[in-house]
Amino acid sequence: KPRLILVLGDQLTDTLAGLRAADPARDIIVMAEVMAESTAVPHHPQKIALVLTAMRKFARHLSQHGYTVAYSRLGDPETGPSLPAEILRRAADYGSDRLFVTTPGDWRLLQALEAIPLNVSMLPDDRFLCPPEAFTAWVAERKQLRMEWFYRDMRRRTGLLMEGDQPIGGQWNFDPENRKAAKPDLLRPKPLRFAPDAETEAVLGLVETHFSKHFGKLRPFHWPTDRDQALQALDHFITHSLPRFGDEQDAMLTDDPFLSHSLLSPCINLGLLSPLEVCKRAEAEYHAGRAPLNAVEGFIRQIIGWREYVRGIWALNGPDYPTWNALDHTAALPAVYWGGKTKMACVKAAVAQTRDLAYAHHIQRLMITGNFALLAGIDPAFVHEWYLAVYIDAFEWVEAPNTLGMSQFSCGGQLGSKPYVSSGAYIDRMSDYCGNCVYKVKDRTGPDACPFNLLYWQFLDRHRDRFAKNPRMAQMYRTWDKMAESHRDTVLREADQLLSALHSGAPI
Ligand code: FAD
Ligand code: SF4
Structure with missing residues (x-):
């Protein structure tokens, strides 16, 4: 009997566990x-x-390499509503009772x-x-979890970037x-963008038909959609942007979403x-003298450090993870996250960019939209739903670990020893947002006070019992x-x- 993969x-x-287990002649x-x-x-x-x-492109690639692919298209009348329904339909079609699955990264x-x-x-x-x-x-051997130790x-x-058992450059981390x-900088290299080919255009039409009500602009669409394009995007990044990656990693500019x-x-x-091929390409640039160590180390740390670490945390925490809420935050997600009006230039820029590009970089996700949601006491389940919906990746x-663990402190410190909250000063230092804002970043109270300034202190006051003893x-x-008591009251x-x-829905 054929088996379903x-x-x-x-x-x-190509080397997916499920495909390695497949026999192209019968499965x-x-x-x-x-x-x-x-x-x-x-x-x-x-x-x-x-x-x-x-x-669709990968299915064609598999067919060209001798596999039999049963591919169900969205919108075709015979396509079932859910994956289990589709799998059972295929099992009946092919008389199969065996299914091989490569473990999905979604508990549901x-x-x-x-x-x-x-x-x-x-x-x-x-x-x-x-x-x-x-x-x-690794977790079982430790009292406290820290990404830095895992990364080492x-x-x-x-x-990667090792000389024997020592880190190249004598330091593990060049974050400072x-x-x-x-x-x-008009001369800053731009990422490589791909004009949609016929196959992509067909899907864009389908998405326009079925999902036009979802938040976000479909066009222009420029993402790489197959391995060949992904390799071109990698080459382009490594050659043009990697050297500046470290220096610009945390910066935010209104008119340059990608830096x-x-x-x-x-x-x-x-x-x-x-992940390994990407890191090896970056490492080779350092050895060839074409990219500095702070850039290459910082980039590699994001992938073999953070990316692997959050995957471990997700698997460790299990299916209930998306419901964790250590700070008992219960407020609804404000309309501004779905494009509603706001006077805050930073939030407006991060959300507009998310709507137009399905992309915001790490610091925008963490220190603008994440920071604001945490300070405003939003229920992390809503924040999680938003991040899962709006980003291309x-x-x-x-x-979930980035949103719930790192950004919303829902795990009570499992993914960071203190919450990622800041007043407006941090945002002002790292961006050009505040210069164009209705609010004044230097005002701590009063009608023009930056909301991050007010909410930052209120957050600390609200969670005093939990955080005051944190060194x-x-x-x-x-x-x-x-601060004077009267100032604190204000x-x-x-x-x-x-x-x-x-x-109450007012645009703040
Ligand atoms: P670069 O800045 O160029 O970094 C290089 C690579 O490092 C990325 O491509 C990515 O593979 C990896 N990386 C960097 N930081 C992380 C991280 N914290 N966790 C995992 N991988 C990382 N990343 C996602 O891939 N999917 C998500 O859904 C996602 N949600 C996030 C939600 C929040 C609240 C926060 C704070 C971060 C989230 N991240 C997520 C991590 C990070 O923001 C993105 O990986 C990064 O912005 C992707 O853009 P890039 O490829 O240009 O990254
Ligand atoms: Fe954001 Fe405050 Fe700066 Fe306005 S003043 S952009 S709200 S940090």
Whole structure:
């Protein structure tokens, strides 16, 4: 009997465990575009277009390499509404009772696939460099989890930027050199963008028909959609932007959404590029003297450090993870996140860019939209849903730990020893947003006071019991306590008024 081999939309890799297990002469590769997966959250139209286009191209690639692919297209009358329904239809068509799945990075889907009434084999997704069991063992040996220690082990394990057992340059981490602001620069290299080919155009039409109500602009669409394009995007980044990556990593500019970031996360997450090949390319640039160590180390750390670390955390925490809420935040997500009006120039810029490009870089996600949601006491489940929906690279295994763990402190410190909150001063230092804002970043109270200033102190006051004893936050509490009582009262009153206005739908 033929066996069914499921290939999901973010499993587009020739060497995928499921494909290695397949016998092209008898097995059937099942790929399906189903409505349930495009609408589980209201995914950004560019993201749906990217995943469907990349799936179609990968299916063609597999067929050209001798596989039999049963491919279900969205909108075809016979396509079922959900993946389990589609798999059962294919099992009936081919008389098959065996299903091979490469473990998905989404607990909801994982559970749904395990429950399918066929003989299901769940294979490990070994495209990650650190298997979940190795991560769990690493966690078991430690009292406290810190990414930095994990990262050093990953450097040793991969040998990247190592001289024997020592880090090249005598230091593991060059982050202190990577916290600079940036200036507009017309000569800054732009990422490589791809004009849609006929296959992409067909999918763009389909997405226009079915998902025009989802938040986000579909066009212009310029993402790489197959391995060949992904390799071109990688080459371009490595040659043109990597040298400036470190210096500009944390900076934010209203008119330059990409700065020197790679935009490679969708390619890596879909499986079009492997994390190790990307890191090796960056490492080679350092050895060839074409990119400085702070840039190359910073870039590699994001991939073998943060990316692998959050995957481990996601697997460790299990299916209930998206409901964690250590700070008991319960407010609804304000309309500004879905494009509603706001006077805050920073939030406006980050959301507008997200709507137009399905992209914002790490610091915009963490210190603008994430910071504001945390200060405003938004229920992390809503924040999680938003991030999962709006970004081109968002898949639960990577989005949830970044949003819930790192950005919203929902895990109570598992992913960072203190919450990522800041007043307006940080945003002013790292961006050009404040110069164009209705609010005044230097005002701490009064009608023009920057909302981040008011909400920052209110957040610390609200969560005093939890954070005052945290050594990394004690100084902030001392500063707050030294302020005149009347000033503190004004801050708290104005912050309350601001939140009431926000939650009643007023554009703050
Ligand atoms: P670059 O800045 O060029 O970084 C290089 C690569 O490093 C990225 O392509 C990515 O593969 C990896 N990387 C960097 N930081 C992280 C990180 N924290 N976690 C995992 N990988 C990382 N990343 C996603 O891939 N999907 C998400 O859904 C996602 N959601 C996020 C939500 C929040 C609240 C925050 C704070 C971060 C999130 N990130 C997510 C991490 C990071 O913002 C993106 O990986 C990065 O912005 C992608 O753009 P880039 O390819 O230009 O990255
Ligand atoms: Fe954002 Fe405050 Fe600066 Fe305005 S003043 S851009 S709200 S940080």
